[in-house]
Amino acid sequence: MPELPEVETVRRGLAPAMEGASIRKLHLARPDLRFPFPEDFAALIEGKTIISLGRRAKYLLIELEDGLTIIAHLGMSGSFRIEAAADGAGNNNAPGAFHYARSKDGKHDHVVFHLDKGEERVSVIYNDPRRFGFMHLVERNKLDLYPAFAELGPEPTGNALSADYLASRFQGKSQPLKSTLLDQKVIAGLGNIYVCEALWRAHLSPLRAAGTLVTKTGEPTPQLIDLTEKIRAVIADAIAAGGSSLRDHIQTDGTLGYFQHSFSVYDQEGQPCRTPGCGGTVERVVQAGRSTFYCAACQT
Numbered sequence: 562m563p564e565l566p567e568v569e570t571v572r573r574g575l576a577p578a579m580e581g582a583s584i585r586k587l588h589l590a591r592p593d594l595r596f597p598f599p600e601d602f603a604a605l606i607e608g609k610t611i612i613s614l615g616r617r618a619k620y621l622l623i624e625l626e627d628g629l630t631i632i633a634h635l636g637m638s639g640s641f642r643i644e645a646a647a648d649g650a651g652n653n654n655a656p657g658a659f660h661y662a663r664s665k666d667g668k669h670d671h672v673v674f675h676l677d678k679g680e681e682r683v684s685v686i687y688n689d690p691r692r693f694g695f696m697h698l699v700e701r702n703k704l705d706l707y708p709a710f711a712e713l714g715p716e717p718t719g720n721a722l723s724a725d726y727l728a729s730r731f732q733g734k735s736q737p738l739k740s741t742l743l744d745q746k747v748i749a750g751l752g753n754i755y756v757c758e759a760l761w762r763a764h765l766s767p768l769r770a771a772g773t774l775v776t777k778t779g780e781p782t783p784q785l786i787d788l789t790e791k792i793r794a795v796i797a798d799a800i801a802a803g804g805s806s807l808r809d810h811i812q813t814d815g816t817l818g819y820f821q822h823s824f825s826v827y828d829q830e831g832q833p834c835r836t837p838g839c840g841g842t843v844e845r846v847v848q849a850g851r852s853t854f855y856c857a858a859c860q861t
């Protein structure tokens with residue numbers, strides 16, 4: 562499943578092709594993915610200009626000129642790719658090599674946005690072998706009411722994620738740090754990999770009670786201030802690296818993604834801890850049904 566940095570990488574890869582383009586034609590190869598496509602989907606968006614491409618948590622937001630927004634989720638195996646129009650009206654310079662493409666098997670090309678941008682014609686193709694992805698169409702001024710967005714916490718990329726905010730959410734909590742950080746109501750879009758990595762960077766045990774990082778008066782402890790910085794840094798680093806491509810996520814040039822080789826603890830069970838001078842070994846434990854990787858020697 563793609564995590565937030567991958568979705569952000571997808572957004573950045575698609576933006577040059579999609580922003581400012583008009584949707585000449587929408588092709589749907591089937592009536593549904595995980596959910597049915599919006600009623601009259603093509604009729605509602607054809608001829609419209611895409612004004613911007615945004616993201617909330619792991620959802621892409623394709624904002625149209627008339628106040629409608631397409632919400633797109635990649636599910637387990639979804640990917641987009643950009644192709645120059647086959648009719649030769651465009652050129653072969655697809656705007657930006659695309660990331661995260663994994664399946665190019667035409668039988669899994671379920672959605673094609675045929676776009677016009679000035680003289681250029683490109684196709685943005687959504688491919689999804691397992692079809693857990695989906696697209697919804699909502700009015701932009703009602704985005705906050707969209708069920709998946711209604712209770713989402715702040716993004717881990719922006720200033721809204723502060724130590725004071727986390728202290729307010731952690732106060733009095735005996736729940737482990739790991740599961741607290743995975744709660745999408747606390748932080749939006751933070752997943753298993755980056756929670757493990759951030760906790761390792763902050764030298765904090767995933768098993769520790771979240772409330773132990775808050776003072777009696779409700780202030781963040783220095784450790785929580787540090788953890789907040791580490792969460793933001795681990796996400797920023799992953800986005801900068803072009804998103805991770807874990808195991809089956811292959812970039813267009815066929816190489817495995819950067820983070821495959823650079824996770825410090827995630828999926829590193831039995832490996833020596835990389836904290837300088839630590840000498841510990843990365844362990845795996847299961848918390849709330851999910852694997853947690855950490856070093857018991859330096860994460861306390």
Ligand SMILES: [Zn+2]
Nearest residue numbers: 834839856859
């Ligand atoms: Zn260690």
